[in-house]
Amino acid sequence: MGDWQQITGGVTAARGYRAAGITAGLKASGLPDLALILSDVDAIAAGVFTTSHVKAACVDYCRQILQAKHSARAILCNAGQANAATGHQGVKDAQETAELLAKALNIDPNLILLASTGVIGQRIKMDVLRSGIPQVVAALSETGSDAAAGAIITTDLVKKSIALETTIHDASGGLRQRPVRIGGIAKGSGMIHPNMATMLSFVTCDAAVAPTLWQQMLTRAADRSFNSITVDGDTSTNDSLIALANGQSRTPAITEMGAEAEKLEAMLTEVCQYLARAIARDGEGATCLIEVQVTGADDELAARQIAKTIVGSSLVKSAIFGCDPNWGRIAAAAGRAGVPFEQENLQVKLGDFLLLENGQPLPFDKAAASAYLKQAKMGAYLQADTVLISVSVGNGHGTGKAWGCDLSYDYVKINAEYTT
Incomplete structure (x- = not known):
């Protein structure tokens, strides 16, 4: 066990985040299928995505957003349709989704990141999504992580969630320390193989971290977690690991590697490894x-x-x-x-x-x-x-x-x- 403790709350354990998960009607099963994570302020954003040359529209969309700027406010995930191998219309659907959510949240569309999971080759049911977006925005809550975790799963048997807390010295110096939290949710059960595996994971953090450093931390954490699991040898089209850091812990900004950065990265890695192990254990048909x-x-x-x-x-x-x-x-x-x-x-x-x-x-x-x-x-x-x-x-x-x-x-x- 590292220099942290496990707490409750998942992605809403970190300060300044709300989440929601609803049944919009995207899944034929009638189970929850639309999840939203929202930071109260602009957050530093980092991502690691599938290495497949056949990629979902949401993957290309997120990569473009993160290459242009390293910040985001919201992550929207739909379950039921992967929106992969759906051609130009799939790209338009992703763009429309971001614009619809931006309007509902009254924020810039370029602050929105997207994820999808479901059957490859199927477009998102846009008529259903259009009516679902206002509902999921209305459902946002500081205790909404569990609902969000339930709305991103497909063949998973269980929800996957974790939150950890550590302390970092504040700007005043001396011995005073302030808590910093990292939470995460994930989905994945089949089509799991590095690099990345068929999985989605969303991580929230309330520390302030320099964009380049946050991306480097996440990449290393992914290599030691999600890129080290396999269920069946098949890499997916939609794999996405997205992490936000919004600075709401009010701790000093971490701009370079050092003791505090190492502590934060170790906790980030532990969150990712916990979720990765949960995905591997929940492999389709697995018994151990x-x-x-x-x-x-x-x-x-x-x-x-x-x-x-x-x-x-x-x-x-x-x-x-x-x-x-x-x-x-x-x-x-x-x-x-x-x-x-x-x-x-x-x-x-x-x-x-x-x-x-x-x-x-x-x-x-x-x-x-x-x-x-x-x-x-x-x-x-x-x-x-x-x-x-x-x-x-x-x-x-x-x-x-x-x-x-x-x-x-x-x-x-x-x-x-x-x-x-």
């Missing part, structure tokens, strides 16, 4: 979370690459689902990660079971190791429902983590029937 920890690599990037390859292996994921402690699949995945290491330095552990050391297989209690997997899947062993795989590849200083889930029969069923 898998965490892979890699040590001994030349650097952090190499270690994360090995970890992501292992946790993304369909064979490893299937073995975990079947409670089969097949360490050979783990070793094979590490070997094909594209990171050179000496085989004789490879070590593999499953939970507390040492399976391979110095590149040599070791005798182990297969029944007990299988029982570890079964108990973890039931949430009854050590780290609740987390299966821990530890891999060492040498004596380097590089360490990294990645998260995923097992691959069950239900994953195929869910995705076979997704649009039918």
Whole structure:
């Protein structure tokens, strides 16, 4: 645990934010489908988006806004239609959405960021959205984070939300400190794979941070969280991580790296990692979370690459689902990660079971190791429902983590029937 404490409130825990989530009628299910997050003042804005060459209109829209200026007031997210691969009309729909919301909020359209999730190839139901925007604006509340978290999900089984608080020295000097808060919500369950995975996440912060520094912090946090999870190897068209920092904590502006910046970035990373783990655990059809920890690599990037390859292996994921402690699949995945290491330095552990050391297989209690997997899947062993795989590849200083889930029969069923 870092130098912070967990608090309630999600994206409205930070000062100067309101949020809302309503049922506008965009989803055929009749479930909530339109979310809004609003800062009381202009906030510094940063974003990390999908690397896919097939991108949703909202992704291109946000990139253009953030390239032109590094500030925003509002984030609007619709669920039900992805508005990806929808051509010129999809672009016009995104632009109209921003203009409609700007008019309802009486702010500049260039202070609005957009996100969409749902079926690729489907435009937003604009007639429904036009009537929904005034409703979601009217519903804005300082306690609206939970409603917003519920309105952005699609195949998710649970809402995903977190808020943390730390303290930063104020401008008067001395020992006086003021609280700073970061909150976040996220959605994601399928089509999850770096870099970015099929997910949406919105983060609010009440610190004052220089735009370039805030973007750098968010990019690093994304690499250590959302870009380190995988469910099924498919990268989405709509992935978006957007973070606002509005300065309403009244703490001194953080303009360069130092002790206070490091503290804030560590808390931002923890918020992102918490949400990333929640997405991985909620993978479609998943029965457990898998965490892979890699040590001994030349650097952090190499270690994360090995970890992501292992946790993304369909064979490893299937073995975990079947409670089969097949360490050979783990070793094979590490070997094909594209990171050179000496085989004789490879070590593999499953939970507390040492399976391979110095590149040599070791005798182990297969029944007990299988029982570890079964108990973890039931949430009854050590780290609740987390299966821990530890891999060492040498004596380097590089360490990294990645998260995923097992691959069950239900994953195929869910995705076979997704649009039918």
